[in-house]
Amino acid sequence: MRHYLTAALVLGLMGCGGSGGDSSSPLPSPGPALEIQAPATAAVGDAIALVARPVDTSSTDWRYRWRQTAGPAVNIANTISPVAAFDLPEAGSYQFEVSVTDGAVQRSETVDINVQGLGTGFTVTRDHAVVSGGRVSLRVTALEFDENFNLTAPTGILWQQTQGPSVSDMDSRNPLLMTFTAPRVTQDTLLTFEASGTLDGRTVSDEIQVLVRATPAPVEDAFFDTPVARVEAYRPDSPWASAMERCVYNNRISTPCTVESLPLIGQTTNTTTIDEVMDRVLVSHPWMGEQFERFLREQDPSGDFLHLLSSVTAVVLSYDVRPSFYWVATGAIYLDPEYLWLEDWQRNTINEDPDFRAGFGSMLAFFMPWRYVSGDEYASLYYPPQFHLNRPWQQLTPDLASLLYHELAHANDYFPRSTHSAIRAATLVEEYFTRVDNQGLPSDQLSQTLPLFSEQMSGLAEVRFRGATATDLQKSYTPDDVAGFFFPDRASDFYGYSSEREDLAMLFEEAMMWERYGIRRDVAVTGLRSDDRAQDLLVAQGQRGRIGQAELAPRLSLVLAELLPEAESIVDGLPGPVPMRSGESWWDNLVLSEEAVMERDLSPVKAFTGPQALPLEGRTHFGPRHASPVALPAR
Incomplete structure (x- = not known):
């Protein structure tokens, strides 16, 4: 202690x-x-x-x-x-x-x-400061494992508060993780918690402290009406530091800042540089900015991200952003730092609150999982937090690159580079409304000229991604029914049905991941989860590299021409999709190439993938790429 x-x-x-x-x-x-x-x-x-x-x-x-x-x-x-x-x-x-x-x-x-x-070997991480009313997560890290990664975990873990105003919503249903909402305070206040348990027959405990910083409540009609973390300019001497800190991520913003005070990066330069981008970064923790800068310098060989970042005012990297999103009201992208950490100590600084949409669509009788693959292996791996592993640099790319392509697709949908010199409105929001009322956005053009046509998938997307209540008919749809709705249509992913903006972003993200990194995207309609691995997520129909489907080509051409003309020619070089094997599980459909399938059939499928002896799980996703759109300010 x-x-x-x-x-x-x-x-x-x-x-x-x-x-x-x-x-x-x-x-x-x-x-x-x-x-x-x-x-x-x-x-x-x-x-x-x-x-x-x-x-x-x-x-x-x-x-x-x-x-x-x-x-x-x-x-x-x-x-x-x-x-x-x-x-x-x-x-x-x-x-x-x-x-x-x-x-x-x-x-x-x-x-x-x-x-x-x-x-004692029993510790809790991470002591930190939080704004008044902010969310907090604390984790026990006293876990030991042998060479086969068999865990010896503490037992009988008990959490209790020992100092400060009483916290009413302490949640430790997972004994290793405790979350709560910091109390509202009028002066800086220290909270102290103790976790105790038994480890190797010993009674052990540790004390951890959270400083609640006195911050004003959100102003009336605040853009962010729940407490958000304090962020600062990654480069304190940036000429945009004051404007960013005032205009992008705090509870005092109730009206958009002017374009003059914080323009898009591309409005101030003809060729965006990494230094100009880093002058527009806000961080809650400096290591996040360091990782982001390194990624831009080392993992953007074609310069895509610099082109695309010209359409944002700022990049926010904060421990409480979950999930990531773009917002036209500020012109900024907000990135979940789960995509940035390399070392365990960095990961320990990120809030572990679950995505608020985790339970949406629980009454539906199907799943539509997705994943990124390189060849017949997972391109993206999940590092179970209880093992406290560091993540190699190359493992950052699949997740972070795909996230950036997606969020920057939104930014460039709203304000493509071709529009920067023509922006005349006082604020980006006013400029957005002018564009919508006149020529429309690229995503509007996409939905008008080459629309999706499955009303069933649109309705199911409202349930799965926006929390709408499922009808009896929707609850009755089988995986085969849903496959019949989805695969004949022209969306690259289920999430594309949640809005015309997401339809465009999913097309762009998948195409660019293949073209720049040789990484393909799997999508399938499956049954529900089962404790029997052979019956878990049985595939009704699935595809690897659906973006190469011929029916999607005209839609992708429109998107690339508007968002990243430098990449418009890639449409003709996309390989056709590879079908999954219906009736087998999602997990057994990882290996699709004929030669690899023959080899796989000679030996059991591994439960884990990744470096030898490390318990790294291939990363499969069951939900959307990022947040539901934040409401626009009124006209």
Whole structure:
């Protein structure tokens, strides 16, 4: 268990040294005291946190920067938060510095920690700060596994709150994970929780802290009417930092900012560069921006993403974005950082609240799973969080690239590069309405000239993706019925029926993933889940690479010509789809090439795929690509 000491430290105008200060004789200062809480004792393997709170004022009035100045290197989860959380890799003396500024004065303080002995092996992650009323997830990480990845997990896990205003909705139905909503507070407030259990016959426990930052409630008619995380410009010296922080992701926005104050990237440059993009990135945690920048530099060989990013005002990377989305009211894309993490400590900073649509369509008698594959193997792997594995760099590409193609398809549907020089309205929302009233968007042209025609699939999409109540007729549809509705039509995916905007984005995403990365998309209509693997998700009909279906070619040509003319020629080179084997399970339909099928039939199908001895599951999806559209402001 961690035990904390608190010292009130007064910050001098130019910063002061020391290793904790002396609360009985504070140094004189015109500014507020800074209260720093640090563990009184710490051991190797502990996950600890330093909490810095200004006295008699809210932390939201200050900007933070943490850095390590001595000791074995650690990974500070969030260097721009009042809470610096990290794991202790070895014994020794550690020192950290926190600098704070209110925009006029910068002040700093140092903290020393002496680490000795070994911890219990039972820890909870991740201490952090959250806005008033925000969602929080905490996870027990004390799991051990042998060379065959058989788990030894703690038993009898009990969560309890030990400090702060009572939390009413603590949810630990999964004993390893606890979620809750932070209370509304009028001043910065520290919550403390304890998780305890039995591990290897020992009674173990750990304490974790969450700082609830006093933030104003959403203004009337706020674009974001539930609390959102605090984000800052990834590059503090960006010329767009102030405008982005004011206009893109906070609870104070009730009217769109002007195009003049925050234009699309493509309105300010003829050729978008990576530096110009990174000047438009907002982050809740700096590591997210670092990963995004590296991806653009290393995994965009054709320059697609730079072309496409010219149609956004900003990119938001925040731990509470789930699922990802694009919004015309701000002109920004909002990305779930689940697609960005490489190391386990990074993953531990991401909120684990489930997608709010997880239960939609539960009364329907079919599924339409989808996945990305490379050859006859999963292109995308799921890393079970309980194993605390790092993810190799190459595994980032399938998920992140497909997400970017999808979200940027939306941005370029609303404002293709061809329109940038002609934008005249005061706000992007006004410009959008003007476009819709006149020529329409590319997705409008697609639905008018080459529409989808299955009314049954459109109705089922309302149930599965928007939470509509299923009718008795819809509940009666068998997988064969649904396959008969879907496969003769011209959508590339079930999600395309949720709106004309999603129809366009799904076409674009699938085509570009094949063309740039050689990755194909599987889609099928199946039965329901079963504990019997052979009967689980039995395929009524399915295809690999449906985007190559001849009936989809004219629709894809229209989309590419409008969104990314550089790639328009790829339509002619798309391979035709490969059919799945009806009557077999979705899992057994992973291997479709004839030679591989013959080889597969000689040996059992593996339960897991991926590097040898790692318990990595191929990633299969059962739901939509991203969020339902956020409502537009009124005209």
